[in-house]
Amino acid sequence: MKPAFLPGLALSLLTGTATLAQPTAPGLPATPQRPVTDTYFGKKVVDNYRWLENTNDPEVKAWFQTQADYTKRTLDQLPGRDSLIKTFEAYDKLLTVRYGLVKKRGNRYFYRKTLPSETVGKLYVREGKTGPEKLLFDPTAYDKTKTYSMTGYTPSPDGQQVALGLQEGGAELSTLRILTVATRAFRPESIPAVFGGEIDWLPDGSGFLYTPNNSTDPKDPKGNLDTKARLHRLGTPVAADRELWSRMKNPNMGIRPDQYPIMAFANDHTQVYGVLSSVDRRMDAWLMSPADLAKPTIAWKRLAAPTDSVYNFAKLGSKLYLHSVKGAPKGQILVTDAASPNTAKATVLLPEGPGNITRLLSTKDYLFVVLSDGINEKVRQYDPRTQQWADVPMPGTGTAGLEPYNPTTSNDIFTYVSTWNRPETVYDYTPESRKMVVSAFDMQARYPGTDDLVVEELEVPGHDGVMVPLSLVYKKGLKKDGNAVCFMTGYAAYGVSATPYFSRRMLALLNQGVILAETHPRGGSEKGQAWYRAGYQTTKPNTWKDFISCGEYLVKNRYTSPQHLIGEGTSAGGILIGRAITERPDLFAAAISNVSCSNALRMENSPNGPVNAPEFGTVKDSVQCMGLYEMDAFQHVKPGTKYPAVLCVGGMNDPRVIVWQPGKFAAALQAASTSGKPVLLQVNYDNGHFTEDKKVTFRNFANMYAFALWQAGHPAFQPKSVAAVK
Numbered sequence: 050m051k052p053a054f055l056p057g058l059a060l061s062l063l064t065g066t067a068t069l070a071q072p073t074a075p076g077l078p079a080t081p082q083r084p085v086t087d088t089y090f091g092k093k094v095v096d097n098y099r100w101l102e103n104t105n106d107p108e109v110k111a112w113f114q115t116q117a118d119y120t121k122r123t124l125d126q127l128p129g130r131d132s133l134i135k136t137f138e139a140y141d142k143l144l145t146v147r148y149g150l151v152k153k154r155g156n157r158y159f160y161r162k163t164l165p166s167e168t169v170g171k172l173y174v175r176e177g178k179t180g181p182e183k184l185l186f187d188p189t190a191y192d193k194t195k196t197y198s199m200t201g202y203t204p205s206p207d208g209q210q211v212a213l214g215l216q217e218g219g220a221e222l223s224t225l226r227i228l229t230v231a232t233r234a235f236r237p238e239s240i241p242a243v244f245g246g247e248i249d250w251l252p253d254g255s256g257f258l259y260t261p262n263n264s265t266d267p268k269d270p271k272g273n274l275d276t277k278a279r280l281h282r283l284g285t286p287v288a289a290d291r292e293l294w295s296r297m298k299n300p301n302m303g304i305r306p307d308q309y310p311i312m313a314f315a316n317d318h319t320q321v322y323g324v325l326s327s328v329d330r331r332m333d334a335w336l337m338s339p340a341d342l343a344k345p346t347i348a349w350k351r352l353a354a355p356t357d358s359v360y361n362f363a364k365l366g367s368k369l370y371l372h373s374v375k376g377a378p379k380g381q382i383l384v385t386d387a388a389s390p391n392t393a394k395a396t397v398l399l400p401e402g403p404g405n406i407t408r409l410l411s412t413k414d415y416l417f418v419v420l421s422d423g424i425n426e427k428v429r430q431y432d433p434r435t436q437q438w439a440d441v442p443m444p445g446t447g448t449a450g451l452e453p454y455n456p457t458t459s460n461d462i463f464t465y466v467s468t469w470n471r472p473e474t475v476y477d478y479t480p481e482s483r484k485m486v487v488s489a490f491d492m493q494a495r496y497p498g499t500d501d502l503v504v505e506e507l508e509v510p511g512h513d514g515v516m517v518p519l520s521l522v523y524k525k526g527l528k529k530d531g532n533a534v535c536f537m538t539g540y541a542a543y544g545v546s547a548t549p550y551f552s553r554r555m556l557a558l559l560n561q562g563v564i565l566a567e568t569h570p571r572g573g574s575e576k577g578q579a580w581y582r583a584g585y586q587t588t589k590p591n592t593w594k595d596f597i598s599c600g601e602y603l604v605k606n607r608y609t610s611p612q613h614l615i616g617e618g619t620s621a622g623g624i625l626i627g628r629a630i631t632e633r634p635d636l637f638a639a640a641i642s643n644v645s646c647s648n649a650l651r652m653e654n655s656p657n658g659p660v661n662a663p664e665f666g667t668v669k670d671s672v673q674c675m676g677l678y679e680m681d682a683f684q685h686v687k688p689g690t691k692y693p694a695v696l697c698v699g700g701m702n703d704p705r706v707i708v709w710q711p712g713k714f715a716a717a718l719q720a721a722s723t724s725g726k727p728v729l730l731q732v733n734y735d736n737g738h739f740t741e742d743k744k745v746t747f748r749n750f751a752n753m754y755a756f757a758l759w760q761a762g763h764p765a766f767q768p769k770s771v772a773a774v775k
Contacts, residue, residue, distance in 0.1 A: 077119045080112065080716045090671040094650065094684060097720075098713045102654070104268055113701070113712060117732035120696075124731070129766035130755035133557055137747040140553040141165050143494040148475075150201070151463055151490055153454035154208030157230075159185075160490065161199065168743045169198040172213065174230065178489045185233055186213065198741045201245035205254035206457070210236075210283075212257060214246030219733070219740040220702040221245075222265055227283065240287050241265050242272070249313040252339075256282040258293070258312040258321075267704035267737065272656050278310040278323070280342060293347065294323055302349070307659040308333065315364045316411065316456045320387065323349065329663040330544055331355040334362070336390070350389075357392040363411035365433050370416055371395060372409040378578035380406030382418060398431070399438070405577045407546065412453045412460040415480045417441070419449050423518055423575040424506055424549065430480050442483060444476060448548040451478075463488060467550045469522045469567075470502035496553065498560040501525045509602040511571075512594040515583075518569035518576075519599050520549070521608070524562060534761045535564040535609035536754075537600055541572030541592045542621035543664055544581035554750050561765060563758070564608055570595030570625065586666045587676035593628040600629075600636050612638050615757040616693075619643040620706055620738065621664075627682025627714060630693055634724075637693040639760035641753050644698055644706050644738050647714035648683040650674075655707040686717040691724035694760035696753060699730065702737040726760060 082097035103109050124130060142165040149170065151160040158178055161170040172186040188197040200223045202213035209230055214223030225240040225248065242262035250257045259279055264272040277295035281287065294312060296304040304310065308325040315322065318339065325333040334352040341347045353359040358375035369387040373395075374380050379402070383395035399406075404420030404427070411417065416431040426449040428441035443449055447468035454461050460480050465473040475491035478484070501524050508516040527533060536558060540547060547567050555565050569575045571591040572584025584592040600616065603609050616637045618626030623645020630640045649665060652658035665680065666673030678684060686692075697715040699708035715730035722728055731752055735745050758766040 076122075077719075078115060080719065082720070089650075089668060089674050089678065092675070092678070094678065096651075096684075098683075098716045101713050101716065102651070102709045104707075104709060109709075113699075113708065113730075113732050116712070116715065116730040117734070120729040120731045123727070123729060124752045124756060126768065127755045127759055127766060128768060129758065129763075130751050132765070133751040133754055134747050136557040137554060137751065138165075140496060140556065141743065143496060144472075144492055145494070146492045148490040148492065151452070151454065152202075152204055153459060153461075154204045154206060157204070157208040158454075159202070159204050159208075159211065161202075163743075168745075169741050172199060172202060172211070172228075174208075185211065185230065186228055188215065191215065196735070196742070199246075200741070201247060203246055203248050203250065203257075204230075205250045206252055207254050210250075210254060212246055212248050212250070214243060216741075218702065219700070219736040219742065219745065220265075220267065221704050221737040222262055222267065225259070225261075236283065238281070238283070238287055240281070251342075252314065252318040254283075256280060258314075260309055260311050267702055268656060268707060270654075270656050272704070273309070273660060274306045276309050278312045293342070299349075302335075307662065314339070315387075316413070317364065318457070320364065322352065327663055328543055328661050329355060330360050331357070332359045332361070334359070352390050353392055359392065361409045363409055363416060365411055365414070365416060368433060370398065370409065370411070372406055372418075374578045377401035379404065380577070382406070382409065382416075399429075405574060407548075407574070408451070410451060410453065410456075412456050412462060412480065413458060414460055417451060417462075419451065421546065421548070421575070423546075423569070424520065426548065430483075432480075439483060441478065441480075442485060444474065444485060445471075448550060463490065467548070469504045469520060469549045469551065469565075470499055472496065472499075472551045496556055498524070498556065502559060503527070507602075509599055511591070511598045513591075515571075515591075515595075517571075517595045517598055519602065520547070520567040520569070522555075522559060522565040522567075524559060527564070527608075529607040531604070531607045531610035532613065533562060533564050533609050534613045534615065534758060534763045535566055535603055536615045536617065536757070537566040537568060537596075537603065538617040538619075538622075539568035539570055539592075539596045539599075539625050540619065540622040541568075541570040541584050541595070541625055544572075544574040544578075546573040546575045554754075558754060558758075561758075561763065563763070564603075566599065566603060566608075568596050568599045570599075572625075585664070586673055587679075589624065589665070589676060589680045590628075593625050593632065593680075596625050596629050597633050597636060600633075604636070611636050613761045615639045615641070615761050617641040617643065617753075617757070618645060621646055621661075623647050623706070623711070623714075624649060624665075624680045624682065628680060628685065630695065631682050631685040631687070634690055634692045638762065639694040639726075639757040640696075641757055642682075642695060642697045642711055642714060643753065644700055644703055645682075645711045645714065646706055647681075647697070647710050649677045649681040650684060652677075652710070655710065657705050657707070683714045683717055686714070686721045688721040689723055690721055692718055692722040692726070692728070693724070694726035694756070695728045696756045697728075697730045698733065698749070698753065700733045700737045700739075702734075705738045708732065729756065 085096045085099040147163045149161040158175045163170040173182045198216045200214040200216045211228045225243040227236040242265045248257040248259040279290040281290045294310040323335040335349045361372040371383040381401045382399035384398045385395040408419035425446040445466040447466045450465040452463045462478045464478045475488040476485040477488045505521040507519045511517045574581045668674045697711040699711040718728040
């Protein structure tokens with residue numbers, strides 16, 4: 050395979066006999082080292098495992114399978130692992146029915162419903178909120194020879210049709226099918242490579258707008274580049290779908306290959322919006338008239354440029370409301386004319402205040418703004434008719450969940466509050482009366498141990514003196530003697546904040562005396578835009594240094610000790626955990642690097658890499674390239690270092706973080722570590738970045754937790770002899 054040459058990047062291949070690393074444990078063959086040297090703007094960087102990136106090569110496939118088999122044999126023998134799975138199942142059964150994705154069309158309520166005995170949810174409909182339910186679609190009966198789940202669905206405006214995404218074998222990319230509600234039969238259309246059934250129907254239900262990937266193969270390097278927004282008319286061949294908006298069709302709009310052109314109607318269907326979606330939260334947005342959908346050329350009008358720093362917008366009547374952070378790091382709400390929006394002349398409706406604006410949404414007649422103090426959220430509503438703001442009486446503090454049933458025709462909202470130590474209660478909220486009543490879709494369960502959970506919200510000093518939020522959850526009576534196992538996790542990317550949530554899986558650990566430490570490093574938005582930008586591209590080191598500071602605080606104050614501290618990072622959080630253990634290997638007993646970005650310098654050489662360049666940087670820029678090198682955990686693995694025990698996890702069907710990212714990190718750690726602690730690679734062949742399938746999910750997390758608790762010295766997870774896990 051010929052390498053791609055990029056500006057400022059020279060590549061030389063070092064040929065010769067491959068060297069062998071030392072095996073990490075008996076029964077696991079050593080991984081060959083075949084060095085490749087890249088020169089990035091004068092800096093030479095050696096990659097010993099470039100060959101693992103060719104996942105179609107039989108040798109590479111065999112390597113991953115060998116790693117997966119060895120890891121499975123090891124984890125299968127851990128005491129406590131199967132008990133964790135049983136605990137997950139037992140807690141799951143306590144909630145007799147689980148509802149999700151509730152949507153209203155006319156008088157019909159559509160929803161996903163999952164019973165404890167079911168691995169995936171089914172689609173139901175009711176006439177009226179409390180009417181008798183009707184099963185519309187069971188993904189397990191769709192094809193008995195395969196494993197399917199329903200990733201998402203969108204009912205048509207009249208509720209007569211439902212577009213739904215079918216996911217096969219844990220693959221995240223779905224096949225879009227159209228279900229007729231009256232007959233429960235599928236129309237002939239079958240559209241591949243669509244994320245989760247994400248479409249927007251035409252107002253009359255005759256078709257829909259959608260943007261598919263170019264390929265169903267998550268490893269296709271061109272799968273999500275130069276995608277095209279299309280229009281499908283029901284009853285017409287998919288191959289004839291019109292291309293409405295793309296870089297090729299609109300060469301003068303400055304569309305980048307990595308941007309997804311997404312089109313959707315305003316709630317009142319009077320406008321169509323186009324958003325060039327990417328990981329950059331600053332919207333690149335346009336608008337058009339619905340009448341232009343029938344014309345050969347669309348007359349696009351600029352709504353907001355990235356330099357306007359608009360994070361979201363909502364239309365109510367003749368006005369457009371904008372969530373902007375330009376000159377207001379914690380956010381402000383602006384208002385402008387919807388027909389001719391002008392962000393420069395927009396009026397400030399809600400000025401920046403002490404609370405960080407985390408969300409803007411609307412119903413038929415009301416605007417809602419969610420504000421956070423860094424951890425807990427409150428909600429305000431605005432009525433344009435009276436020009437009055439009012440507080441929404443949320444039932445408690447924590448993360449505020451708000452989902453309109455149908456923002457086109459209704460003001461009713463499905464709402465809840467998530468906390469660290471209590472499962473949420475679901476309410477129906479009516480903004481006209483500002484009343485909340487327990488929803489017909491609320492199902493309560495009482496979980497063991499929740500009354501004994503203590504929550505501490507702290508701020509700890511970071512490496513540079515900046516105070517970093519830290520949330521702790523643990524059982525009453527904790528002895529601060531350094532002997533408790535602590536599970537410390539973090540994400541801190543894309544401006545995503547770690548807000549309170551209740552997790553039955555984590556409850557299984559909490560009830561065994563484990564401390565949960567949720568960190569809030571720079572890179573999230575807990576303290577606004579400035580907090581996000583302080584852990585972004587070249588400032589990314591603050592992310593893992595904040596994580597390390599949280600661990601140091603927990604050790605210093607005797608919550609735990611390095612012998613009992615577990616670190617975990619998932620996806621972009623792989624940068625956080627990877628660099629934390631390569632910078633401070635002595636601080637952790639164990640680490641979980643889950644579907645992790647571990648080789649940031651090579652991310653652009655993966656299918657989803659170019660899409661993420663606006664967040665992490667690009668090797669085409671000399672400054673950003675050095676930032677990528679600094680955040681690359683794989684490149685910071687040093688031979689002869691006593692690394693903690695590490696479990697790397699990769700999904701063979703993962704379209705977001707390709708499997709060789711955690712794979713190469715595992716290979717490097719296996720060769721380098723002198724601690725004698727295991728470094729394992731769990732390869733999920735029935736999973737992607739994640740999956741709805743409860744059976745697969747329970748096994749996956751039980752494996753991760755059991756490994757970490759074993760290595761952190763939890764007594765319930767210690768084998769009788771070392772030989773038992775070799």
